[in-house]
Amino acid sequence: MKYKTQAVAMPYFIAAIALFVGQIIFGMIMGLQYVVGDFLFPEIPFNVARMVHTNLLIVWLLFGFMGAAYYLVPEEAETELYSPKLALALFWIFLAAGALTILGYLFVPYATLAAATGNDILATMGREFLEQPLPTKIGIVVVALAFLFNITMTMLKGRKTVISIVLLLGLWGLAIFFLFAFYNPSNLVKDKFYWWWVVHLWVEGVWELIMAALLAFVLIKVTGVDREVIEKWLYVIITLALVTGIIGTGHHYFWIGTPAYWQWLGSIFSALEPIPFFAMTVFAFNMVNRRRREHPNKAAVLWALGTGVMAFLGAGVWGFLHTLAPVNYFTHGSQITAAHGHMAFYGAYVMVVITIISYAMPIMRGRAANSERAQVVEMWSFWIMTISMVFITLFLTAAGILQVWLQRVADTPMPFMMAQDQVQLFYWMRQWAGVTFFIGLVTYLVSFFIKGETKPAMEYKPATA
Amino acid sequence: MSGTFTKAMARNIFYGGTVFFFLLFLGLTFDTMRVLPKTDNRHNLTPGAVAGKHIWETRNCLGCHTLLGEGAYFAPELGNVYERRGPDFIKAWMKAMPTNAPGRRQMPQFHLTDQELDDLVEFFRYTNGIDTQNWPPNIEG
Numbered sequence: 001m002k003y004k005t006q007a008v009a010m011p012y013f014i015a016a017i018a019l020f021v022g023q024i025i026f027g028m029i030m031g032l033q034y035v036v037g038d039f040l041f042p043e044i045p046f047n048v049a050r051m052v053h054t055n056l057l058i059v060w061l062l063f064g065f066m067g068a069a070y071y072l073v074p075e076e077a078e079t080e081l082y083s084p085k086l087a088l089a090l091f092w093i094f095l096a097a098g099a100l101t102i103l104g105y106l107f108v109p110y111a112t113l114a115a116a117t118g119n120d121i122l123a124t125m126g127r128e129f130l131e132q133p134l135p136t137k138i139g140i141v142v143v144a145l146a147f148l149f150n151i152t153m154t155m156l157k158g159r160k161t162v163i164s165i166v167l168l169l170g171l172w173g174l175a176i177f178f179l180f181a182f183y184n185p186s187n188l189v190k191d192k193f194y195w196w197w198v199v200h201l202w203v204e205g206v207w208e209l210i211m212a213a214l215l216a217f218v219l220i221k222v223t224g225v226d227r228e229v230i231e232k233w234l235y236v237i238i239t240l241a242l243v244t245g246i247i248g249t250g251h252h253y254f255w256i257g258t259p260a261y262w263q264w265l266g267s268i269f270s271a272l273e274p275i276p277f278f279a280m281t282v283f284a285f286n287m288v289n290r291r292r293r294e295h296p297n298k299a300a301v302l303w304a305l306g307t308g309v310m311a312f313l314g315a316g317v318w319g320f321l322h323t324l325a326p327v328n329y330f331t332h333g334s335q336i337t338a339a340h341g342h343m344a345f346y347g348a349y350v351m352v353v354i355t356i357i358s359y360a361m362p363i364m365r366g367r368a369a370n371s372e373r374a375q376v377v378e379m380w381s382f383w384i385m386t387i388s389m390v391f392i393t394l395f396l397t398a399a400g401i402l403q404v405w406l407q408r409v410a411d412t413p414m415p416f417m418m419a420q421d422q423v424q425l426f427y428w429m430r431q432w433a434g435v436t437f438f439i440g441l442v443t444y445l446v447s448f449f450i451k452g453e454t455k456p457a458m459e460y461k462p463a464t465a
Numbered sequence: 466m467s468g469t470f471t472k473a474m475a476r477n478i479f480y481g482g483t484v485f486f487f488l489l490f491l492g493l494t495f496d497t498m499r500v501l502p503k504t505d506n507r508h509n510l511t512p513g514a515v516a517g518k519h520i521w522e523t524r525n526c527l528g529c530h531t532l533l534g535e536g537a538y539f540a541p542e543l544g545n546v547y548e549r550r551g552p553d554f555i556k557a558w559m560k561a562m563p564t565n566a567p568g569r570r571q572m573p574q575f576h577l578t579d580q581e582l583d584d585l586v587e588f589f590r591y592t593n594g595i596d597t598q599n600w601p602p603n604i605e606g
Contacts (some may be wrong), residue, residue: 030539033539033570034539035567036568037569037570037571038565038566038568038569038570038571041563042563042571042573045571045573046528046529046537046539046570047525047526047527047529047531047537047539048525050526050528050529050537050539051525051528054508070518077481082572100466110523110524111523113551114522114523115523119523123519123523124521124527125523125525126522126523126524126525126527127522127527128527128535128536128537131525131528162476184479184522186507186510186514186515186518187501187505187507187510188506188532188533188565188591188595189501189505189590189595190498190501190505191532193494193497210584232470232471232472232475232547235475235476235478235479235526238479239475239478239483242479242482242483242486242487243482243483243486244571245484246486246489246490247486247489247490247493249490250493253497253599254600255533255597255600255601256533256535256595256597257501257505257506257532257533257595257596257597258497258501258502259496259497260598262497262500272603282573284469303563314584318544320480324601328603329600330535330602331535332600332601333531333533333534333535333542334538335538337538338538356514407605408601408603408605409606412600413553413603413604413605414539414605415541415605416540416541416542416554416605416606417541419605431471431549457483
């Protein structure tokens with residue numbers, strides 16, 4: 001660690017991993033409810049489990065992004081963090097708010113929760129991924145702004161590198177577009193139209209900036225490739241991401257009451273959205289091939305390469321699969337969407353957060369890299385989780401193709417539940433792949449506790465380019 | 466990447482491209498808002514439908530169902546349920562939940578009043594009238 005205030009990232013990373021475990025447990029509950037419909041009913045109905053599953057994902061990724069920024073920005077700016085105390089205070093506020101929200105979902109009926117938290121004054125709840133009560137939403141904005149203040153001040157007093165500028169652009173964009181979560185008109189078409197300004201412009205917009213910046217940072221550190229080269233790549237990748245992704249929002253405007261021209265715009269631009277992810281993969285492999293040093297942290301290199309490949313497959317290929325309007329007409333809102341969602345989130349955002357954790361955590365624990373034995377276990381967890389996710393995606397895709405055929409294409413279309421009964425086999429297989437994923441996650445946790453011979457962090461000379 | 470393509474050029478293309486496409490997006494948004502009155506069925510957005518949307522949201526219906534294809538994929542599409550099932554069936558269905566059939570997916574009992582059920586049905590009637598470019602492909606959603 002070059003600056004001691006970078007250590008504030010540690011609690012953020014630990015919280016991220018703990019919430020990740022919670023997310024997967026609720027994922028397994030939902031997976032089982034798909035085949036054993038009354039499992040845990042009425043204690044945890046599917047909708048509650050799903051809120052917990054998706055909201056935990058968002059919250060732990062935000063913890064990961066914030067931790068990453070606290071680690072990365074001081075090192076890039078070559079100065080201590082503006083206020084480590086603020087960073088630590090925000091950690092506890094965000095954790096408490098997140099935990100209270102999840103407990104609220106689990107133990108209070110949603111309508112009661114809404115009435116008790118001011119949803120009648122400003123209705124924002126009950127929309128996918130934005131289910132949080134009003135105080136939580138306001139809390140997210142407050143924490144995000146205070147966090148951005150801290151990080152921006154740090155950068156302003158130090159060196160302004162391209163990596164930290166791009167990271168900050170992404171994080172500021174994240175905060176700004178979240179403000180649309182407070183706009184919920186009664187007109188359903190408008191509601192849906194601007195809901196995507198949060199959801200799409202996050203995951204297919206500004207989050208890609210965050211992802212590319214984190215990947216670029218880790219690649220500089222582990223490969224020693226010249227910063228000029230990496231930063232040029234970074235600009236090219238984020239240009240491709242935003243040029244395709246902004247108008248690409250149109251692929252959500254096909255069938256929600258918006259004009260037909262979005263079918264053309266959305267199809268064409270979102271068909272190009274795989275390009276930035278492909279560029280990221282080429283970038284990661286290219287930099288590792290041209291490496292000027294052998295970094296002892298092989299696990300971090302593996303995660304970095306894996307991020308590129310899995311983001312391209314999940315977001316790029318599986319996104320393209322159903323993004324053209326004539327295809328999407330049949331696949332919209334089916335298990336195909338679920339398949340894409342799972343691999344894209346895992347490949348792009350889960351893996352990039354684990355990449356930075358994998359790189360930074362050993363250093364914060366006083367060593368350049370974990371012991372050989374710990375890294376082997378971590379790399380096992382990489383393969384178990386990643387291969388499990390590939391199978392989850394394949395099984396959901398199979399279920400989706402069947403579902404679309406039975407319910408929407410066949411001469412005598414089947415009602416929804418009848419079609420669901422026909423694809424049970426694939427839901428069972430998905431469930432087992434989910435259990436395997438959990439085993440991979442436990443393996444990942446175990447890797448943190450394996451000791452062995454390590455070199456102290458300071459022996460390894462950090463890049464100075 | 467050759468030496469002639471510099472980092473400064475890459476940076477300028479990034480900022481220029483982003484600003485251009487974001488402005489284009491704003492322009493398209495402006496145009497969409499202009500033509501929406503023709504497609505979004507706003508003349509059927511009655512006070513009952515507005516109240517119904519609030520019920521839809523505060524019961525987290527989207528946590529299981531899709532509405533115009535968006536939401537969760539655990540339970541049927543409801544954007545066209547008004548046409549598929551009709552108002553009386555919807556209300557009777559909601560009152561009969563949960564079925565408690567062993568092993569089957571269960572829908573919670575929300576204890577809605579008759580007025581609330583009417584509002585919810587009104588919301589489904591409004592949603593059903595939105596011009597969705599003929600989506601879904603058939604009545605099953």
